[in-house]
Amino acid sequence: SDAEEAVVSRFREYLRIDTAQPAPDYAAAVAFLRGQAGAAGLEARTLELVAGKPLLLLRWPGRRPSLPSLLLNSHTDVVPSEPHKWDHPPFSAALDEASGRIYALKVEDMKCVGMQYLEAIRRLRSAGFIPDRNIYLTFVPDEEIGGHEGIEAFVASKEFKDMNVGLVLDEGLASPGEVYRVFYGERSPWWLTIKAKGAPGHGAKLYDGSAMENLMKSVEAIRRFRTSQFDLVKSGAKAEGDVVSVNFAYLKAGTPTPTGFVMNLQPSEAEIGLDIRLPPSVHTEALEKRLAEEWAPSSRNLTFEFKQKTSVLDNFGKPAVTPADSSNVWWALFEEAVKRAGGKLGKPEIFPASTDARYFRVLGIPAFGFSPMTNTPILLHDHNEFLSKDEYLKGIGIYESIIRTLATLKDSNVDYESRAEL
C-alpha cells in the first residue's frame, strides 16, 4: 500500500546517512530524526554531552508522569565497512524488488529498531492511544566504540536521572527461524594486545626465544582454549552467550620493505590483538590468571595491555542481569505483548556481544535486548547485511503492542484498577 511504501522509504532514508565509525555524520542523523520525531508528535531535545557527539532525546508525555518511565534506546553509529566487498553499496539502501530485501549497513544493527520505535508511536498516536507513563526515546552516538562518550555520559547526566526510567529496551539479534530472540544480560568485552620481544636473527637459523616463537606459543595456547569453549557450543552443551569467546583481531610483525617484508630476518617484535567476551557467570580472576601465566608470561618476554576492560557487574559485584521470569512484572508484560502481536519469543539469552544496555543494568535498571526480526540471517558487522521490508513492517506491529502494553504497567505504588480520574 501507499502508506507502507512511505514507511519503507523513510527507513531507507535513515539508512542512507553515513554514520560509520570512525567519522559518523551524527549531525545528519540527528537532523533527520528530529524531523521524524516532529511527524510523530514527540518533544525533542538534542544533548551535546560531548562536543560533536549529539544525543537525541525524545519524549511522549504520559498521563501519569510520576510513574517510572519506559526508555526505548537505539544507537546511530555503525561499524566501518569494506564497501568494495558489498554487492550493493552499504549506504545505498538498495531495495531488491523481487525479494523485498533492503541492503544496507546497519539495517539490522540497529537502524531498523530506531525507526520501528518511531513508526509504532506514529500508529499508536493516530489510533488515539495515550500512554500512562512517560515514554522516552534516545538515539545515541558511539555504541560501536564502547559507549563512553555516548550512553555512559548520558546515564551520568541530570537529564537521565530526571527521567526516572523503569525499563529500557535496546538492541537484540535477528533470528533465522520463526522465534524472536530476547536478551536479559550480556558478556563483558575485553580488548587487549599482547606484545612479544625476542632476539632477532637470520631467517635460516633455528634458535629459541625469538619474538615470533614467544608469541606463537601463546597463539597455540589461546587457540586450545578457544577450541575448548567453541566445542561446548558446537555440541549444544552451552549457548553462545554462556562460554568465553576469544578471537584474534589482528596480527602484526615483520620488517617491512617497499614491496612487502624482509623474508630472511626473524623480527625482534611481534604483536596480536584479542577480542575476548566473558559471560556474566565467569570468574574474571581465573581468566586474568590464565592471561598472566599462560598467554602473556613475562618469563617469555611478553607483555599485555587492555584497550577495553569492562565488567558487567552491579553495585554488589553480582552479574548485572535483568530477571526474565515471573519475578519481574516488566518481563511478564513484555512476553504478553509479543504474544498478543502474534510473535513467539525464544528462551531469554545472554547477548554474545555488547550493547548499551549494560550501562543501565549495572545501575540496577532492568533492560531487555530485542530486535524484532525473524526469518533473517544474523549479518551484523558482515557484508551484504539485509532485512526484508515485510519483516521490517511486521516489527513495527510488534513494537506497537509492546509500547501499548508497557506504557500502562501496573505500578506497585499505584492502584491501577481505580483509574477513574484518568
Ligand SMILES: CSCC[C@H](NC=O)C(=O)O
Ligand atoms: C567494547 S564495546 C563494543 C560494542 C560492540 N557492540 C556491538 O557490536 C561490540 O563489539 O560488541
Ligand SMILES: [Zn+2]
Ligand atoms: Zn548495535
Ligand SMILES: [Zn+2]
Ligand atoms: Zn554493532
